[in-house]
Amino acid sequence: MPPELVRDVLAEERRIAEERRIAAGEAAESLAPRPSTASGELRALEAGLDRLQTAPAEREPWWRRAARGILPPIILLVVLLAVWQAYTVIAQPRPDLYPGPLDVLASVGSAWDTGRLQLAVGTSLERGIVGFLIAAAIGTPIGLLLAESRPLQRAFGPFVSGLQVLPSVAWVPAAIIWFGLSDATVYFVILMGAVPSIVNGLVAGVRQVPPQLRRVGRVLGANRAELAALVVLPAALPGYLAGLKQGWAFSWRSLMAAEIIATGGSIGFGLGALLDQGRQLADLSAVFVAILAILFIGILVELAVFAPLERALLRRRGLLPAGGAR
Amino acid sequence: MTVTAIRLAGVGKRFGGPRSPLVLDGIDLDVAEGEFVCLLGASGCGKSTLLNLVAGLEAPTTGSIEVPGDGAAVMFQESALMPWLTARRNVELALRLRGVPRPGRRGEAERLLELVNLADAAEQRPHELSGGMRQRVALARALAQDRTVLLMDEPFAALDAITRDLLHEELERVWRETGRTILFVTHNVHEAVRLAQRIVLLSSRPGRVAGEWRTDAPGLDAQSVAREITERLRKEIASNAA
Numbered sequence: 001m002p003p004e005l006v007r008d009v010l011a012e013e014r015r016i017a018e019e020r021r022i023a024a025g026e027a028a029e030s031l032a033p034r035p036s037t038a039s040g041e042l043r044a045l046e047a048g049l050d051r052l053q054t055a056p057a058e059r060e061p062w063w064r065r066a067a068r069g070i071l072p073p074i075i076l077l078v079v080l081l082a083v084w085q086a087y088t089v090i091a092q093p094r095p096d097l098y099p100g101p102l103d104v105l106a107s108v109g110s111a112w113d114t115g116r117l118q119l120a121v122g123t124s125l126e127r128g129i130v131g132f133l134i135a136a137a138i139g140t141p142i143g144l145l146l147a148e149s150r151p152l153q154r155a156f157g158p159f160v161s162g163l164q165v166l167p168s169v170a171w172v173p174a175a176i177i178w179f180g181l182s183d184a185t186v187y188f189v190i191l192m193g194a195v196p197s198i199v200n201g202l203v204a205g206v207r208q209v210p211p212q213l214r215r216v217g218r219v220l221g222a223n224r225a226e227l228a229a230l231v232v233l234p235a236a237l238p239g240y241l242a243g244l245k246q247g248w249a250f251s252w253r254s255l256m257a258a259e260i261i262a263t264g265g266s267i268g269f270g271l272g273a274l275l276d277q278g279r280q281l282a283d284l285s286a287v288f289v290a291i292l293a294i295l296f297i298g299i300l301v302e303l304a305v306f307a308p309l310e311r312a313l314l315r316r317r318g319l320l321p322a323g324g325a326r
Numbered sequence: 327m328t329v330t331a332i333r334l335a336g337v338g339k340r341f342g343g344p345r346s347p348l349v350l351d352g353i354d355l356d357v358a359e360g361e362f363v364c365l366l367g368a369s370g371c372g373k374s375t376l377l378n379l380v381a382g383l384e385a386p387t388t389g390s391i392e393v394p395g396d397g398a399a400v401m402f403q404e405s406a407l408m409p410w411l412t413a414r415r416n417v418e419l420a421l422r423l424r425g426v427p428r429p430g431r432r433g434e435a436e437r438l439l440e441l442v443n444l445a446d447a448a449e450q451r452p453h454e455l456s457g458g459m460r461q462r463v464a465l466a467r468a469l470a471q472d473r474t475v476l477l478m479d480e481p482f483a484a485l486d487a488i489t490r491d492l493l494h495e496e497l498e499r500v501w502r503e504t505g506r507t508i509l510f511v512t513h514n515v516h517e518a519v520r521l522a523q524r525i526v527l528l529s530s531r532p533g534r535v536a537g538e539w540r541t542d543a544p545g546l547d548a549q550s551v552a553r554e555i556t557e558r559l560r561k562e563i564a565s566n567a568a
């Protein structure tokens with residue numbers, strides 16, 4: 001049934017393609033270019049189609065984007081403060097139990113004047129950042145190792161996930177016994193809190209790399225190292241960044257827990273200590289100052305560091321709607 | 327007189343142990359240098375499997391496969407471009423992995439993008455390109471590998487008919503200009519007749535060569551060949567109903 005095969009007919013018959021092109025047309029192909037399309041005409045057609053099928057991405061000016069992101073929470077904050085102040089004025093609760101916004105503001109002023117606030121923020125922020133960087137330096141290679149080795153991943157995966165669930169405060173007593181009241185205790189607790197998140201983020205990021213991209217890498221001739229450096233890691237970057245972001249949140253939380261529990265010794269005066277000091281003096285306004293400072297720094301790092309990084313990363317990959325709204 | 331670029335002899339493939347179903351069985355296929363062959367078959371008949379075997383992404387269970395020493399370039403149905411790289415950098419990645427030194431990469435990538443009429447889109451990322459443009463970048467990337475053999479796995483299947491037709495023309499032009507050997511997989515009879523010099527029909531379960539047609543003979547009636555192949559393909563598919 002198959003027609004006879006002519007083995008050696010080659011290139012010179014290619015022009016016959018033109019007849020075929022007319023005859024073989026599908027319905028929609030009647031719209032298609034005539035077979036005799038000159039190369040220049042093909043280019044024009046193609047360029048026209050490209051134009052029709054792509055919409056020029058319109059980018060909002062940065063200030064409008066910023067305004068849209070920053071304005072709503074600020075408005076909400078102002079409203080909340082107003083309600084709080086109104087409550088204090090109208091209901092007149094005991095100021096030592098329910099301080100109003102103005103009392104807290106006064107406390108901020110006095111903590112600032114004595115330099116305690118700056119000292120606490122400086123100490124905590126420095127430790128938080130250093131601890132986070134150490135956690136990233138430890139978590140990244142571990143994550144890579146686990147991501148690339150199935151057996152290791154099976155063995156260690158549950159432990160890493162378990163560590164992520166375990167509140168890192170639980171390590172404080174052990175850390176105090178091992179390291180005393182020193183920076184080592186604080187860093188240890190930060191690491192136990194942040195490393196698992198970073199490891200998990202990286203493993204998840206690598207696992208989500210489309211297999212097709214790896215295959216392309218192999219087809220293009222990448223060896224193992226090139227595949228990891230040029231394909232897998234860049235493709236896993238969003239997951240890795242998400243892990244880092246969560247790692248920072250865990251660092252900051254663990255640091256506060258450690259600072260509140262472990263005070264004195266060679267542990268400096270951080271925000272946790274400021275908080276604890278307020279508690280000992282039964283000065284609720286001072287306690288609120290510390291809480292607000294902790295919250296504020298957490299939000300600031302998220303907004304100033306991770307959010308722009310994440311947005312840039314996702315926009316490059318077309319994973320954000322144009323205009324950058326989130 | 328013609329030189330063989332790809333030679334498959336008795337190629338069989340199963341995924342898994344000897345009890346798993348035979349996907350491909352006893353495939354014999356020679357593709358001459360510079361030839362354009364379409365591999366035609368119903369969905370799931372093993373076309374992609376066969377292409378992956380030729381690409382070296384999988385090993386055959388039985389039989390032997392000969393490809394040129396430098397291997398083959400591959401283009402997939404999804405463009406599979408790196409989403410974080412611009413069109414130009416995607417092409418440059420292929421050049422880099424081929425071992426082209428850095429200074430020459432940019433110019434070469436721009437030349438290849440020009441070849442697929444995408445010089446203006448060089449600095450755009452895949453998500454900013456239309457499906458047809460992405461496939462042309464993928465074609466430029468495959469050409470950047472500079473291998474004599476180009477394997478294509480339903481590269482235009484996801485495109486609309488107008489775009490697909492333009493890309494047929496584009497591919498034919500590129501083939502003529504670069505003299506590549508092309509093994510093109512499709513389930514579309516019209517596409518096969520439109521592009522190929524020779525069409526190889528695969529049966530399903532297991533995949534065997536069920537027929538071959540030359541479609542470049544002078545004075546050939548393309549429409550009747552297409553009809554004949556379609557009929558044969560339908561018979562193949564219907565035989566699986568029993």
Ligand SMILES: Nc1ncnc2c1ncn2[C@@H]1O[C@H](COP(=O)(O)OP(=O)(O)O)[C@@H](O)[C@H]1O
Nearest residue numbers: 341342349367368369370371372373374375376
């Ligand atoms: N990696 C795999 N493991 C197991 N079965 C597979 C694998 N790849 C393909 N198959 C099977 O081989 C058959 C042919 O698949 P494929 O080559 O993708 O078909 P086609 O490309 O012609 O649509 C299918 O039945 C599919 O389920």
Ligand SMILES: [Mg+2]
Nearest residue numbers: 373374479480
């Ligand atoms: Mg397929």
